[in-house]
Amino acid sequence: MSKELVFGHQSPDTDAIVAAKAYSYLQNKLGYDTEAVALGEPNEETQFVLNYFDEPTPRVITKASDEVDSVMLVDHNEHQQSVSDIEDVTVTHVVDHHRIANFSTSSPLFYRAEPVGCTSTILMKMFDEYKIEIPAQLAGLMLSAIISDTLLLKSPTTTDDDKAAVIALAEIADVDYKTYGLEELKAGTNLSSKSEAE
Amino acid sequence: MSKELVFGHQSPDTDAIVAAKAYSYLQNKLGYDTEAVALGEPNEETQFVLNYFDEPTPRVITKASDEVDSVMLVDHNEHQQSVSDIEDVTVTHVVDHHRIANFSTSSPLFYRAEPVGCTSTILMKMFDEYKIEIPAQLAGLMLSAIISDTLLLKSPTTTDDDKAAVIALAEIADVDYKTYGLEELKAGTNLSSKSEAE
Numbered sequence A, B: 001m002s003k004e005l006v007f008g009h010q011s012p013d014t015d016a017i018v019a020a021k022a023y024s025y026l027q028n029k030l031g032y033d034t035e036a037v038a039l040g041e042p043n044e045e046t047q048f049v050l051n052y053f054d055e056p057t058p059r060v061i062t063k064a065s066d067e068v069d070s071v072m073l074v075d076h077n078e079h080q081q082s083v084s085d086i087e088d089v090t091v092t093h094v095v096d097h098h099r100i101a102n103f104s105t106s107s108p109l110f111y112r113a114e115p116v117g118c119t120s121t122i123l124m125k126m127f128d129e130y131k132i133e134i135p136a137q138l139a140g141l142m143l144s145a146i147i148s149d150t151l152l153l154k155s156p157t158t159t160d161d162d163k164a165a166v167i168a169l170a171e172i173a174d175v176d177y178k179t180y181g182l183e184e185l186k187a188g189t190n191l192s193s194k195s196e197a198e
């Protein structure tokens, strides 16, 4: 099996970065050869999360077809939100929680979407289904993605699945999600205030 | 939750009819209110299957929007293969094993596709994931769909998942899948020979 890249959307948020790491980890456990990359630099919130859980910043790419033939998308599916040369590679897998639009393939693929608050919530279920254990550090990252996408379970897109995932992941990561979550969201807000000030 | 219709593609094959029945059964167990319908009369193979397992022929519809606001698609996603007024209803769920094309939604949805030989193979996994038991009669129908789509596990689209599903479903349905499968495929061939003769 040849190597595939896994990535979230352009202008990545925490879910786009983290879901790529989580899905790449899962797929490698299942026998694929993947690398999680990003389509842009992490924002301040995501950088806080990566620092907090001592996780390296993913490599940023702008093209995929010079490295691989096939890719896996997380947290997006629309071509205009994806890598610039998305039309030149084969999409073999998608895990997402958005509407489907401006997306098509010439072959059957693995596609997993659910109308929940965060891609990492779906990934949490997939780890369960495949009976793959989530390491504590990765659980911390996935928890952070759900906190980010659901604004600490307060956004109208929040579902019971997101709540259950947050509780389970906080347990594995051994963090108090409420205290940690406020810190994380504050780290993201710093960016907005700075941008406003600039 | 208001009622939704579940259906496969136009000119239905055995998988299109059976996957609608199986997904409707699963979703009703999960608390949805659904009815499996079809976009055309069953072919001879499918009629053999329905007779064999003493299962009623599904109601045929040509429009959905006069009955429901929302629908669930199985064994297809492309609009031109779907109900005539697909643009007038909301697609909330899709379970399929084909490429994605000519499909889009305005809201997030549940989408489950895998590159396997038959929709009923994916549904078998979903029953497992949700820990819902498959009744013997329904197992016989799902087995028949996989036999039909994979030509008794001989087609190039056949995967290990299809093989595993056939063995598990044959066990639940308590049929010898090789003997039964040849009978089923022969029932379908009757149609072809007749059409050639006509």
Ligand SMILES: [Mn+2]
Pocket: A009, A013, A015, A016, A075
């Ligand atoms: Mn995102």
Ligand SMILES: [Mn+2]
Pocket: A015, A016, A075, A097, A117, A118, A119, A149
């Ligand atoms: Mn997201």
Ligand SMILES: [Mn+2]
Pocket: B009, B013, B015, B016, B075
């Ligand atoms: Mn079909």
Ligand SMILES: [Mn+2]
Pocket: B015, B016, B075, B097, B117, B118, B119, B149
């Ligand atoms: Mn099929």
